[in-house]
Every structure is written in C-alpha cells, then in structure tokens.
Amino acid sequence: MSAPLLHIEDLTVHFHTDEGIVEAVDGIQLLVPSGEIVGVVGESGSGKSVTALSILRLIRKPGRIIQGTILFDGRNLLDLSEEEMRPLRGSHISMIFQSPRTSLNPVLSAGWQIERLIRLHKKEKAKGAREQTVQMIRQVGIPSPERIYHEYPHQLSGGMCQRIMIAMALATNPKLLIADEPTTGLDVSIAAQILDLLQEMGRRTGATILLITHDLGVVAGYCDRVAVMHAGQVVESASVKKLFRQPLHPYTMKLIHSVPRVDVDRIMETIPGNVPGLIHPPQGCRFADRCQWVMEICRKTRPPVQTLDGDHLVACYHIGNS
C-alpha cells in the first residue's frame, strides 16, 4: 500500500450554537493513500462535510477545530497559519461541492472562473492561461470549449456546471481533490458521467480523490477504500472489497442490507431509531441505541479502534458476530 497522502488523526470539531455545543466530528481517524479514490460514506449529519472543510481549514465561527492532526504530504495542516494555508487551497488541495450551479459565481463567465485560478496558482500570463483553460474545458468532456468559455453558469446545464467545477479544481494539478457529494441534484445518468469523469481525470492526473457521498452504490462502483461515518465518528474503514464482502460494524451491515434489491426477495430493512443528537451525545458508542447487539459496555465507554487484517479498522465491541 502506498504511503498515505492524507492522514487525519483524532480530529475533533465543535460548533458553538445557541442551543449548545454541537460535537460534529469526534476524534476521527482517516487514511488516504496516494493515487486512490477513497470514499467517505454516511447519513446526513454524520460529519462528512465538516471533515472535508476541516482539511481545507475552512471551518468558520461558530465552528472550531478543537484538536487533532491533519497530515498532508508530511505537514500538519492544523499547524499552519492562514497565510501558509491559502497557497495550498485550490492548488495542492482542491474541492468541489454539491449543487454545482450555486457553487459558481453567477456574474462571471465559466472560462474566467477557471482561468483566474490558473493565473493565480500557476502564475501563468494571459495567453498561456487562456489556452490552458480551453484545454481544461475540453478535457472535462465539454464540446466547443471556446464558446463555453464565454458562457455564464445560468446558461449551462447542471452537469456542465459540475464539469466546469471539476475543471476549476484540476486545472492547477492538485495532489488531492475533495469531492463533497458531487452528484447530488444531478440526474442519475449525468451523475454517472460525472463520476466516470472524476475517475478518469484522477487516473490521468494522478490526483488522489476523497469522495464524500451518502450513496453506497457510488462507493461500490468507484472507490478503492471507504470510511463509514456515523454521528461524527468513523465506525469502520477498509478496502471496498473487504467492506462489502465482510462488513464488521453493525451500522455498516445495516447500511449494506438496507439497500433495496430487485434480485433478492426480502422485506426492505431499515435502521431503527435516529442518529443521536450531537449536542449532548451519548458517552459510549453513538450507535448503541440503534444496535441490535448492544451490550452494557457499549453505552459506558466508546469502543476503541481495532485493526484487523492489516488495513481493516473497526470501532466496535461486538466484532466477530454477524
């Protein structure tokens, strides 16, 4: 296994709101090997997006990163000042967001939004930057790139907007691309195209991709490794093959089994209960109230992370039984 490009250790992020302190992310660990596509999957509110924003140090008031380390290429990003961090954003680490239409500036042309990043990060002059921009637009699968350069986001379809965002993100040849639910709001067929594009571009540029999604199908289809998050914690992480063949954490098992299937005749399963509130979270395992194998120790202390089989991590007292 290649050396991890990104290594998150014990990351904790809190939000101070009127109703109380939201413990959005609680001591998570995440390893992203270089060159791979790593998925982070979980329900809404599980802390996936907060984790992504933390990597880029974009957590703003009332949020605060309480503790942890984020090692990127050997450097701890949390130790850097804002001045040192900014050159990394958009050039070494890029991010694309869900709802591509609203993530593009409506009063700037698509081409310019890409070009100015090339000018900024790669210090290119006008002519060179323009050429590279057009090239980039072509590379993300948009025909007649010279024309599209001058179009505005409202003139483009959702799928094209997302392609532009991908172009913006990859134009500077980042080492890490974070994709936060890039296919939400897109048609199923367009979504598949976008994911194919991401996979292809990753392969071509050698960029590592952190793919955040709530869709297990996406994980199965595109990711090499995956981390499963629940209520602000990573409960299991493994290679995709191992996770789907042998899920160890009760939550992962439930997730996989709750996907409706046409080939197997069975009642659709759901996961009982709700994600626990993050303001005064339970002190033990946060899945305890929804778990069918819950034991007394589960509610008392948080299960420690165990490593099985070299790279299969689980946080559960109950592994071994399925």
Place this chain on the structure above:
Amino acid sequence: MMKKEEIEIRLKRFQTLIRRLRRNSLSFGASLVILAIVLIAIFAPFIAPYDPNATDASKAMLSVSRQHLMGTDIYGRDVLSRVIHGARVDLLVALVATLIALGISSFLGSLSGYAGGWLDHLLMRIIDTVMSFPSFILAMGITAALGNNLVNVVIAIAITHIPIYTRLIRGEMLHIREREYAEAARTVGNPTSRIIFYHLLPNCFPPVIVQATLAMGWAILTVAGLSFIGLGIQPPASEWGYMTAEGATYIVSGEWWIFLFPGLAIMITVLAFNMVGDALRDILDPRMRGVS
C-alpha cells in the same frame, strides 16, 4: 369547535412564540413599549395632567419644569398632555387604516391567488399601477382630493397599503392552494368560498402579521407627515405631526420643547413597531430577511 389536541397545539405554539420573543430582550422591551403606548392612548384622559385644549395665556411658552414636564406652547397648553392625547389620534388612525387595508386585501388577495386567470391579471395590473406612485405622494393626493379631514386620511393610508398586503396574501395563496389539505377540502365537497376563506386564508397570515406590524410604523409616519403638511388634522386637536409643525415656527426663538417631544413620540412609537416587526419576521420566517 376545536378538539382538545388542537387547542393544546395552538397553545404550545403561542407559548413558544412568547418564549422566543422573550429571548431577544430588546424586541421584548419594544413590545412592552407598544403596550405602554396603547395603554397611554386608551387611558389618556386619566393620565394627562392637564386638559390638552385648555389655554392659559399667562403660562405660554414655558420651558420644561416640574409642573409642565414637557413645557407649554404659545397658547399655554401643556405639551405633555397634548402628546399623551396625540397618541390616541396617531395610533387610532394607523390601526384603523391597517385593519381596513387588511380586510380588503384578504378578500382581494385570496380571490386573486385562488382563482387566477383574467381576474388575477386584472387585479395585479391595478395593484402595479397604484404602486407606481410613491406612497406618501399618493396619500397626499387622495387626502387633498377627498377633503381635508381625518376619515379621508384613514382612507388614503388604507389605499396605499392595500397593494402590499394583497400581493403578499396572493403569493401565499398561490403556494398553498395546491397543498394536500386544500385538495382534501375540495374532495370533501366544500364550497369554494368556504375553502378560500375558512381553510386557506388563515394559513396566509403569518407573513401578513409581520408586514402589518412593520406597516403600522409607516402608517404612523404617514399620518404625522400629512398632518405636518396640514392635511387631515384640524386644530386644536392634538396630533404629533401637527404639533411638530407648530413647534417648528419657534426654533428661531429657541423654544425647542414644542417640536422636540411630539417628534420624539413619533420616533419611539415607530421604532418599537419596527423592532417587534423585525423580531416577528426572524421568528416566523428567517428567509424573509430583506423584505421591507
């Protein structure tokens, strides 16, 4: 005839509203101010230390003192008593105008929103035309045309406010007429008028309440402004705008209390309504920020 659960739910909602209003102590204070002003207006004859119309030439133009907390004017009338009684006029005019506007707008807006078609188009054209006038100018014109008395001021203000409420109610009605409970009411066989006015209209009201609170402030400013120009109020009645106009002539000789206090009363009242309106808007729909 509401069921017990319905009563409980509405009570709980009301309690939450009060609790949230209370949390923002500034707006809660503002609502207390409004309450105080309303009470002052209602009980004016009992609160005012003097008769607002009682003249006394020997006591003319006295500055602020313990006997006359806001001084006296050129006729020897106590300014404080006149300001207190002035609350009656300004509040009453604004309130009646607002209620009339709300009544007419509810009817027009819900009809327009529910029925659609040519009726809606026609109504909207008329509304747009009325809104092409700056509202104060229009109120001036209407009052001047109808005749210089308070009733016509009420009518003028009501007319200038109808467009806003009508649009709001129509908008809400458009949203909810396709909802499930509207569909349900139709299926059961309710007559259209009952559907519109009994089932749907009450649900249009939250943003309207916000707008009405904010519009009260504007209505008071309009009454005062019209009276300042000389439209509406007839002397010797006490009304804040008119009193400010009276006081204006004396600043050259330095008698500041005659214009200051009535104007201050206007400002405090309008401020209180605005603050409560803003707080209500934040509570009822944070997305409405920016609507004025």
Place this chain on the structure above:
Amino acid sequence: MGLSRYLFKRLLMVIPTLLGVTLITFTLTYLLPGNPAIVKAGPFATPEHLALMEKEMGLDRPIYVQYWRYLSGVARGDLGQSSSTGRPVLEDFLQRIPATLELTLASLMIAVGLGIPLAVVSAVRRDSFLDHACRIVGVGGVAMPTFWTGILLLYIFFYYFGLAPPPLGRLSSGVPPPASFTGLYTLDSLLTGNFRALGSSLHHLLLPAVTLGFSVMAPLTRMVRATMLEVLSSDYIKAAEASGLPQRQIVYGDALRNTLIPVITLIGVIFGFLMGGNVVVELVFGWPGIGNYAVTSLMSKDAQPIQSFVLFVSVVYVLVNLLVDIAYGLADPRIRLR
C-alpha cells in the same frame, strides 16, 4: 438577443403603467372639491358666465370624454391653472424644478455615497463597532420622521451653533444667483467661477440635503447590508474561498459585484422615498421647489397644483424605475444573456 427582448418588454409595460397613472390622477382631480370652472372664471363671474365656462371646459360631458380631454391636455403640457399665482401650473413647475432637482441629486449623492460603503463595510466586519453603529443608525433612522430630523438639525446648527443659514431659501439675501445654465445654483456657480454664489448655495444646500439624504440612507443601508450578508454566505463564495483566492478579492471583488447588481433596483425604491421626503424637507427649509409650491398652494385652497404635482412626480418615478430596470438588465448577465 435576450437583452433587446427584455428592453422591449419593459418599454411596452411603461405605456399602460403611465396610462394607469393618468387615470388615477384624473380620478383624484375629478374628485376635487369645488368647481374648477370657478377657478378659471374668477370670483366675480356671473352665473351665465360660469355656465359658459363649464361648457367650454367640458364639465358637462361624460367621464370618458373628460378623461380624454384631461389626457390630451397633459400631453400638451396643460396641467391646469393655479389660483394663487394666477399662472399655468406648468409654468410654475418649470420655474421651481431646478431647486427640487438640486436638492434631490444632492440627497441621493449623500445617501448612496455614504450609505452603500457603510453597508458593505458593516457586513464585512460583522459585530464590529462600526457594524453595531451602522445597525443602530439604520434602525433609528428609519423611525425618525424626516420633517422632525430637519427641524432638529435646524435647531442645533442654526439656532444653537449659528453655523447653518436660516431656512429661507437657496441663497443668502444679498447674493445674486449665478448665470443660469442648468438651474442648479451649485453647478452653475462652479461653471461660471462665481465662488461667492458657490459658497452661499452650498451653505444653504447642506442641511436640507443632509436631512433628506440621511432619512433615505437608513433604509438603503439596511437593505444593502442584508444583501451583502446574504451574498457572503452563499455557496459560490464558499467555493471561491476553497479555491485559494485572497480574501480581499473574494469580498471586494466577487461578493461586492453580486451585491451591487441587485442594489441597482434598490435605487429605484429609494427614489420613491426621496420624493416623498422631498415635500416636507422643502417645507421645513423654505426650499423653493415644486413640493413646497404644491403644498403651499393647497394651504391657500388652491388644489390644482397638488394633483398635477402628484401626476408629475409619479411619471418621473415610473421613468426612473424604467431606467433602473434597463441598467439592471445591462448589468446582470442572467438577464442580459438568455
């Protein structure tokens, strides 16, 4: 393509709107108490003379004919006769419009020039001292009646400090007006190098412009601040931050551009407030504009000027909004290119 269609549609809408405006002002004029024939015929007219005058003015014809006469009269520039000055209202207007224009422009400059930067900085530095001051001024300013602010400022700066001139007009007595090019004394004196007139006219313009400007600035600042805050919390600003653009460029480039475009439409709204406030400010400061004229005529039971004033102001308002919409269509690529 999209722009010309937008402009065409917008221009097309103006005509029925203007007609509607004339319809309403005609109704108001029609409702006027008193017999307009008396005004024209004079107080010494005999009953026969009066009847003749009524027939000549078409007062016995049905409403729609009268409306047509009214409309064609307005188109020709006939806005009626003033019984207090004895002259056609249009003439009185033309004489006084420069004063109103000067006051309106000066107030607009103050409101926009101070209000928008204040709002932007307030939104960017949230919860700073400046932000709190801005919000207080915004909330308080909206509640202060314009006429009261004017009188208050007069009291403080004229009576108490003696810095401001008496509210008697645009120039001190003894200072002749400059040679007339635009009718705006400040501009004309600047153009002709007449510094005495420049000083005096500025001195007299200052307090009324500040009064009207501040009263209009309050709602403007609130709205611009709200818009800026909304823009700053939008998705594309977040994405811009993630792409490593410097903060200064994001706020004063990307965000500001997106804020200023809707602010164009706000200028139209503000203009309405400006015109409403104009009337009382002209009255308080003795400013010889059309608002002053309309109201003082009313006080002398001469009702014709005020309805013509309403018509005139509203037509200007409609046209200003048209210009605003055109400017907005040009500025916003979502409208310009469809």
